[in-house]
Amino acid sequence: MKVDILGAYGGSTDTSFLTSFxxxxxxxxxxxCLTQTLNLENQVKVTDILISHTHLDHTLSLAFLVDNMFGLRDEPLKIWSGTAMIQAMRQHIFNDVIWPDFTLLPNAEEATMFFREVTPEVTFNIRHLRITAVPVNHVVPCFAFFVECTKTGGCILYTADTSTTERVWEVANKVKRLDAVIVDCSFPNHMEDLAVASGHMTPAMLAADLKKLKRDCKIMIYHIKPMFEELMLAELAEQKIPNLVVGIQSKTYQF
Ligand SMILES: [Zn+2]
Ligand SMILES: [Zn+2]
Known part of the structure; x- marks a missing residue:
């Protein structure tokens, strides 16, 4: 499977795009950042979106993507997430105040988008991809996703936003193949209190947490806060984490 890094940051600037793969x-x-990084032609090709959690840096472009789709799509856009996340998106984003309820537009029968509920640790398929969600430790309900390609056998884990966590590493140690982990690292080491309070990791916290992962795979950092990027890259290098790469926007990987 092909993985394009569209946005790899936990903050927004003219050169740092918010999280989307x-x-x-x-x-x-x-x-x-789907609408900021994809032209209309490529936006239409996106048929399914896995939402890890409701924070704006992970949901912002959903509002504008669905708005761009009138008349361009035969099938509704499918938004996959957990029960709590879907309820929150309905209540706080698509509530006819902040943004229209696109599950009822242009009408309920031919809606532009619909939500599909995901149950933790129950694997499901979207075309040739097998998906498994596992809850992680963030300040709101949040899923990590394992994505396995049935064509190539490749498998990646996207932890989404998380602080020190347990279950996802247990599952990662059991899957039959794991090529890469895309993992949260948001704040520099001296801001560990903030990282813990906001449900994220520092380079030192990440290095300690990765000791629970007994797999030899690529470790790809995402969610760096742009204002701390230089310091964090130096701190990450000090940790000497094996197979570490920093997620680079617009780069493509094959698994
Ligand atoms: Zn985030
Ligand atoms: Zn978050």
Whole structure:
């Protein structure tokens, strides 16, 4: 499977895009920057979006993507997430105040988008991809997603936003193949209190947490806060984490 890094940051600037990864052109992992990084033609190709949690840096472009789709799409856009996240998106984003309820537009029968509920640790398929959600430790309900390609056998884990966590590493140690982990690292080491309070990791916290992962795979950092990037890259290098790469926007990986 092809994985395009559209946005890899936990903050927004003219050069730092919010979190979105695109798999095989049709499945997005989170929706921080889909409309900022994809032209209309490529936006239409996105048929399914996995939403890890409701924070704006992971959902912002959903509002504008769905708004761009009138008349361009035969099928509704499918938004996959947990029960609590879907309820929150309905209540706080698509509530006819902040943004229209696109599950009823232009009408309920031919809606522009609909929500699909995901149950933790129950694997499901979207085309040739097998998806498994596992809850992680953030300040709101949040899912990590395992995405396995049935064509190549490749498998990645996207932790989404998380602080020190347990269950996702247990599952990661059991899957039959794991090629890469895309993992949160948001704040420099001296801001550990803030990282813990906001449900994120520092380089030192990440290095300690990765000791629970007994797999030899690529470790890809995402969610760096742009204002701390230089310091954090130096701190990450000090940790000497094996197979570490920093997620680079607009780079493509094959698994
Ligand atoms: Zn985030
Ligand atoms: Zn978050």
């Amino acid at each position: 695109l798999i095989d052109d049709f499945l997005a992992l989170d929706a921080g």
